[in-house]
Amino acid sequence: MSAAKKRSASKPSRRSRRKESGARFQNLTAALAEIGRSFYQRGWVFGTSGNFSAVVSERPLRLAITPTGLDKGALGAEQFLEIDEAARVLRGDGLPSAETGLHLAIVRTCGAGAVLHTHSLWSTLLSDFFAADGAVALEGFEMLKGLRDVHTHEHREILPILENCQDIAQLAEKVQALLKRDPAVHAFLLRRHGLYTWGQDLAEAKRHVEVLEFLLEILGRSRTGV
Numbered sequence: 237m238s239a240a241k242k243r244s245a246s247k248p249s250r251r252s253r254r255k256e257s258g259a260r261f262q263n264l265t266a267a268l269a270e271i272g273r274s275f276y277q278r279g280w281v282f283g284t285s286g287n288f289s290a291v292v293s294e295r296p297l298r299l300a301i302t303p304t305g306l307d308k309g310a311l312g313a314e315q316f317l318e319i320d321e322a323a324r325v326l327r328g329d330g331l332p333s334a335e336t337g338l339h340l341a342i343v344r345t346c347g348a349g350a351v352l353h354t355h356s357l358w359s360t361l362l363s364d365f366f367a368a369d370g371a372v373a374l375e376g377f378e379m380l381k382g383l384r385d386v387h388t389h390e391h392r393e394i395l396p397i398l399e400n401c402q403d404i405a406q407l408a409e410k411v412q413a414l415l416k417r418d419p420a421v422h423a424f425l426l427r428r429h430g431l432y433t434w435g436q437d438l439a440e441a442k443r444h445v446e447v448l449e450f451l452l453e454i455l456g457r458s459r460t461g462v
């Protein structure tokens with residue numbers, strides 16, 4: 237076999253790569269839409285808040301992401317957008333989430349495969365309650381074992397709190413610095429705003445949201461007696 241034929245036999249064509257990435261985009265957006273419905277029902281993304289993304293391809297970087305301003309409880313898979321590393325829309329109609337820069341910063345810095353952001357009651361309340369400490373500490377709970385690489389309840393998980401800011405580029409720089417400084421963190425809070433977490437894939441990111449929302453509610457209820 238000639239060298240050129242060998243190359244074409246081992247390397248998928250551009251058309252088959254596009255087809256593969258199209259199928260992956262569809263699978264991811266169906267899963268993201270399901271997450272939107274589920275998180276809305278749990279009260280974590282009311283009033284068009286929250287945003288979700290998943291990596292469609294790493295090289296070149298392509299993300300499936302929620303469009304801005306839509307109800308996450310009623311979002312169809314066909315409403316998601318595909319963007320590149322500069323947040324340019326490559327597929328779908330509308331503008332990507334206003335907080336797209338944070339998703340890109342997390343994916344670039346941690347190599348995350350998916351990023352999920354909620355505006356839940358407990359993450360909002362506790363991010364303010366512990367703002368002076370600069371972090372929320374979660375410690376001694378069995379549920380912590382749901383976090384990646386945590387194998388015992390005797391674990392102290394620190395959720396750093398960043399001041400909220402409408403300048404997303406500036407906030408993205410702070411997020412990047414935070415994640416470079418402490419690559420072991422699984423999540424962070426934006427003050428009076430909500431929770432950001434991520435995972436190697438969408439299933440892991442969803443599990444992290446469920447674990448952290450559960451633990452934040454435990455901490456919140458134990459502190460407030462509600």
Ligand SMILES: [Zn+2]
Nearest residue numbers: 286335353430
């Ligand atoms: Zn938000």
